[in-house]
Amino acid sequence: xxxxxxxxxxxxxxxxxxxxxxxxxxxxxxxxxxxxxxxxxxxxxxxxxxxxxxxxxxxxxxxxxxxxxxxxxxxxxxxxxxxxxxxxxxxxxxxxxxxxxxxxxxxxxxxxxxxxxxxxxxxxxxxxxxxxxxxxxxxxxxxxxxxxxxxxxxxxxxxxxxxxxxxxxxxxxxxxxxxxxxxxxxxxxxxxxxxxxxxxxxxxxxxxxxxxxxxxxxxxxxxxxxxxxxxxxxxxxxxxxxxxxxxxxxxxxxxxxxxxxxxxxxxxxxxxxxxxxxxxxxxxxxxxxxxxxxxxxxxxxxxxxxxxxxxxxxxxxxxxxxxxxxxxxxxxxxxxxxxxxxxxxxxxxxxxxxxxxxxxxxxxxxxxxxxxxxxxxxxxxxxxxxxxxxxxxxxxxxxxxxxxxxxxxxxxxxxxxxxxxxxxxxxxxxxxxxxxxxxxxxxxxxxxxxxxxxxxxxx
Numbered sequence: 001x002x003x004x005x006x007x008x009x010x011x012x013x014x015x016x017x018x019x020x021x022x023x024x025x026x027x028x029x030x031x032x033x034x035x036x037x038x039x040x041x042x043x044x045x046x047x048x049x050x051x052x053x054x055x056x057x058x059x060x061x062x063x064x065x066x067x068x069x070x071x072x073x074x075x076x077x078x079x080x081x082x083x084x085x086x087x088x089x090x091x092x093x094x095x096x097x098x099x100x101x102x103x104x105x106x107x108x109x110x111x112x113x114x115x116x117x118x119x120x121x122x123x124x125x126x127x128x129x130x131x132x133x134x135x136x137x138x139x140x141x142x143x144x145x146x147x148x149x150x151x152x153x154x155x156x157x158x159x160x161x162x163x164x165x166x167x168x169x170x171x172x173x174x175x176x177x178x179x180x181x182x183x184x185x186x187x188x189x190x191x192x193x194x195x196x197x198x199x200x201x202x203x204x205x206x207x208x209x210x211x212x213x214x215x216x217x218x219x220x221x222x223x224x225x226x227x228x229x230x231x232x233x234x235x236x237x238x239x240x241x242x243x244x245x246x247x248x249x250x251x252x253x254x255x256x257x258x259x260x261x262x263x264x265x266x267x268x269x270x271x272x273x274x275x276x277x278x279x280x281x282x283x284x285x286x287x288x289x290x291x292x293x294x295x296x297x298x299x300x301x302x303x304x305x306x307x308x309x310x311x312x313x314x315x316x317x318x319x320x321x322x323x324x325x326x327x328x329x330x331x332x333x334x335x336x337x338x339x340x341x342x343x344x345x346x347x348x349x350x351x352x353x354x355x356x357x358x359x360x361x362x363x364x365x366x367x368x369x370x371x372x373x374x375x376x377x378x379x380x381x382x383x384x385x386x387x388x389x390x391x392x393x394x395x396x397x398x399x400x401x402x403x404x405x406x407x408x409x410x411x412x413x414x415x416x417x418x419x420x421x422x423x424x425x426x427x428x429x430x431x432x433x434x435x436x437x438x439x440x441x442x443x444x445x446x447x448x449x450x451x452x453x454x455x456x457x458x459x
């Protein structure tokens with residue numbers, strides 16, 4: 001007996017209904033991106049490993065899916081060499097390409113490769129899948145879509161303001177209540193300086209970024225294990241526990257960081273971004289969702305240098321659904337230094353799970369066919385086809401049932417697919433140039449001209 005087929009763990013199939021929901025997400029995100037002047041690009045699913053390795057830190061490198069070289073990848077190696085070579089060394093020799101881990105590094109590669117053709121600042125968005133060799137769990141997949149929006153070639157903090165508005169607009173359009181968290185890596189660097197642990201900035205940020213997941217005591221233990229002095233950990237506690245509104249937090253932290261040049265630079269950047277957003281004139285004030293300055297937000301990736309962002313859904317237990325930040329020299333890794341950029345990534349798969357749990361998909365966004373013509377035979381079908389085409393030209397998603405089977409089976413098809421309207425045309429309808437339109441929700445039937453039927457469905 002043949003083995004039942006399956007798919008790799010951490011991946012998913014999507015039905016037509018599920019794809020309708022996902023396309024609603026992509027279309028909403030795309031529309032908002034374009035409202036702010038961003039244009040779409042795409043990059044290949046696989047990149048050279050030299051492009052990807054070393055860009056995500058040691059942990060990120062371990063999560064890269066590597067692609068085995070085609071052909072005889074063992075050529076030139078003896079059996080003894082293969083047996084005595086470590087797995088990592090073999091992978092480096094056998095694999096020259098890998099599946100992209102995110103969309104940001106491929107974007108940096110794109111900018112450098114096409115630098116002569118780009119008008120700076122360059123504002124792009126990208127909606128494509130990425131792959132990570134992670135352990136699958138709820139809300140975490142090995143293959144998932146990211147919806148990224150970035151601008152490079154500008155150091156203006158107005159870009160950060162735009163990104164916060166984009167984030168707020170997208171989740172407001174979805175009807176999802178979120179908390180938008182913001183911090184600045186310069187502030188974190190300043191904190192490391194004033195507590196006397198400037199050389200431990202990476203260890204500190206990696207540890208405190210886990211605060212929500214593992215708790216304060218575990219974070220402190222991790223700091224100790226990283227070799228950070230007890231005195232420095234003690235100085236860090238009031239900063240980690242800092243409370244109050246955004247303005248109050250900035251006042252406290254500016255006093256603590258007054259002797260740190262880079263720390264005060266971060267405070268100034270935060271004051272500008274938050275001040276611009278507070279000054280926006282909208283019906284609900286600055287933003288629809290809460291924007292919180294969170295000094296424990298660190299974002300694990302090494303390339304962030306300024307403002308950093310993270311978004312969490314308030315009504316669903318799930319990890320962050322959006323994140324990003326400012327990177328001042330990402331393209332420098334590809335030989336193009338000093339090109340500042342800032343971007344944010346929306347996790348489409350997590351947003352999909354959130355909308356599913358909260359049942360927030362608009363009915364019109366997930367419905368497929370709107371109108372089904374029942375097939376009574378060749379003559380009736382020939383009569384219905386031009387009417388079906390007219391309905392399609394009017395923007396109504398329309399099917400003509402392909403087989404002249406029992407009407408019960410055709411009506412069952414309409415019910416199963418939640419098709420709201422069914423059109424019937426037999427001898428009587430054909431003689432008077434009309435169709436009988438049945439509303440499947442109410443059971444009501446009306447004898448209408450094709451024009452009246454189209455107006456009724458559209459209205």
